[in-house]
Amino acid sequence: MKPLGRKIAWGVWLALAAFGTWGVYLRMTTGHRLANYGSYFPWGLWVAVYVYFSGMSAGIFLLSMFVAVFRIRPLARLVRPGLFISAIALLVALLSISFDLGHMFRAPEVFLRPNFHSVMTLMAWLYAAYFPIILVALWLDLRGDPSLHAQRDDASGGQAREPARQRGERCLRCIGWLGIPLAVVFSSGLGGLFATLPAKPYWYQSLYPVLFLVGALLSGSALMLAVVSAGQRFQDEEGVRLRRILVRIVLGLLAFDIIIESAEILVPMWYAVGPEYHLYRTILFGRFAVLFWVVHVLFGIAVPLVLLIAKPCCRWAAAAAGILIAATFLAVRLILILPGEITPEIKGLREAYADPRLSFSYVPSTFEWAVVAFLIALGWAVFVLGNRTRLFRDAGTVPDKA
C-alpha cells in the first residue's frame, strides 16, 4: 500500500478503534441503557450485525471448502485467506451477539442447560462445532504449505515433504466434508431463527432459510472478490484468473439473490391485501425506503452489476463491486430483521403505555454504532496482523485431480 493510503487506513482504523472503545466502555458500564431497542422492538442493530457477519463467515467458509473438497485448482489460493477471514467474521459475529445479551456472562448456560428445541440453542451448538472446524482446517492447510517444509526438504532432499502434505490435504478434505453441511445448516439456520416464529408474519416464511443461505454465499464471495482484487499478491496471472472466476460466481449469486428477493416481495404484495402487504409498503415506500432503494438496490445491486458487467477485467472495478456488495449487505440484514418488529401484535398497544422502551419504531443510537465500530476495528486489526504472518501466504495446496 502507498504511504498516503497507509496513512488514511491508519487514520480510519484509529478513529474506529477510539469510537468503538468508547462504545464498549459504555456497554460494560451502563449495560443497555443507551441502546435504542426496547421491549416491543427487542432486536436491533447488534442482532443484524451478528447475522451479517455470521452469514458472511459461513459463505466464505463454504466457498473455501468447496474449493478444497472438490479440488478446484484455479481457486486454490482462496482456501487459506478464506478460512482466516471466515474465523474473523465468526469472532466478530459472536462478540456482537454477546454484547446484545442482557446477561452476557451467562452465555455458557446454553451449553450447561440447553433446550435443543430452540433454534438458538442449535445455533450455539453449531458454532461450538464450527469454530474448531475452521481452526483445524486452517491448521491442516498450513500443514500442507510447501514453505513450511522447505527447511526440512533441504535437510532430507525433499523426501519429508510429500507424505505430510498429502496427509494434510486428505484431512482437509475430510474436514471439508464435515464442515460444508454444518455451514449450510447454520447459515440457513440463521434464517430459521426468525422463520420459526409464528408471532411475526413477516419472518414466518419458508423462504427465509434459503434467502439467508444465498445471502451468506453472496456476501462472502463478494468480500473474497474484494480481497483478491485489492490484494497485491493476487495480481499475477493465476490471481487474475482467480478474480475473473470470482466475478462470475458473484454475478451468478447476485442474480439468484435478486430472483429470491423479488419473489419474497412480489408474492405478498401482488393483490394488495393481507397482513404483509402494508409491511412491504413500509419497506418500499416508508421508513425503510432509503435503506432499501439507495443502500441495497442502488449501491448493493445496481452499481456493482454495472461495474462487473461493464468492466469484468478491471481490477479496481471488481474490488469496488465486491466491497459495495459486501458492505451494503448489512442493509439486507436490517431489512430482513427490523420490519418484522414494527407492527404491534395487538391493536392499540402502541398508545396503551407510554415509554421509550415500548415503541414500535427504532433507529440505532450512536452508542450502538460505536460498539459496531469496535467490532469492525477488531476484525480489521486481526486481519491485518494475520496478513503479515504466514497465514496469508499463497498456499496452492489443492492438487490436481488424480
Place this chain on the structure above:
Amino acid sequence: MRIDKEDLPVPDPEVTAANRAQNAIERGDFLRKAAMLAAGTCSLAVGAAATVSRREAPARVPAQPDGADLDNPLERMRRELERALRKPMEERKWVMVIDRQKCIGCKACTVSCAVENDLPPGVVYRPVTEDEVGQFPHVRRVFLPRPCMQCEKPPCTPVCPVTATYRRPDGVVVVDYDICIGCRYCLNACPYNARTADFGEFFTEPAGREAAGLVGEPATAYEHRATFEYGKSRRREHGKERSPMGNARKCHFCLHRVENGMLPACVATCLGGATLFGDYGDPASLVHELVGSTRVTRLKEDLGTEPSVFYLA
C-alpha cells in the same frame, strides 16, 4: 357600553344575610337530595349488576362447599383461592376472566401491577388498550386489559435457549431470573407482546427524573425496595446488573400473592369488578361458570396457543 363600579347597586346588608341563610337551607336540601339520588342510583346499578350476573350464571350453580357469599365476587374468589391452594399444584389451573363490558379503562390494574412488582421504566405486565368502535352517533370506546395469556401451548417457552422460561403444572408461565441470559427471543416469540425486557433503568435516574417528575429520597427508596416476584426477595440497584435487570419479564398472575392466599393485584384493585381469577380445575368456581358463557372469546385463537385468559365480549 361601559359600566363603572359606582353604577352597580349597593347590596343591603340585611337582605344579603337573609339570602345567605336561604341559600344555605337550599344547599343543604340539595345535598341531601343528591345523596339520596346517588344512593338510589347505586342501588339500581348494584341490582342491575346482580341481575346480569345471575343471568350469566348457569341455571344450576354448584353449591359452594364452604358456603362462600356468592353475591360478593371478591369474597367468593378469595374463598375459592384458599380451597384451590389445598389441592396439589397439578390439579389447579389458574385462569383469568376479563369482562370487557365492565372494564372502564381506568388502568388501576396497570398501576397496581406496576406497584406490586416494582416495575421499572419500560416494563409493563398489564397494559390496557383502548379502541373506538363505530361512528357518531353510534360510537363507543372499548378497553382491552392485556395480561400474559399464560398459554397452554406457549410459543415463548420452546424458543428459550436455556430453559429459563417454562409452564408450571398449574398453567402459569414463569421466568427463572437466575438462568435467563437476556437474549429476548421470547419477546419476539410472544404473539401478544406480553413480555418486556428489564433494561436496568430507574425512574429516578438523572436521565429519567425530569421526564417522570420524580425527585427526592422517597422516590429513590421506592425503586430500590425489595420485590417478591416468584416468592424471592430481590432488589434492583444502580450499577449492579443483577436479575431481574437484564432479564425478560412478564405477568405471572402475581404467584407470590396467590400462593399466599391473596388475589392478584389487578383483580383486587379492579374498580369495575371486571377482572376475575380462579381455579378452572374447580367446577364450583366463579371462573368456571364464566368460561361457560356464550360471551367468551380468547385472543388470536387461530394460533392455537390456548390462552388461559378469557374475555367476556
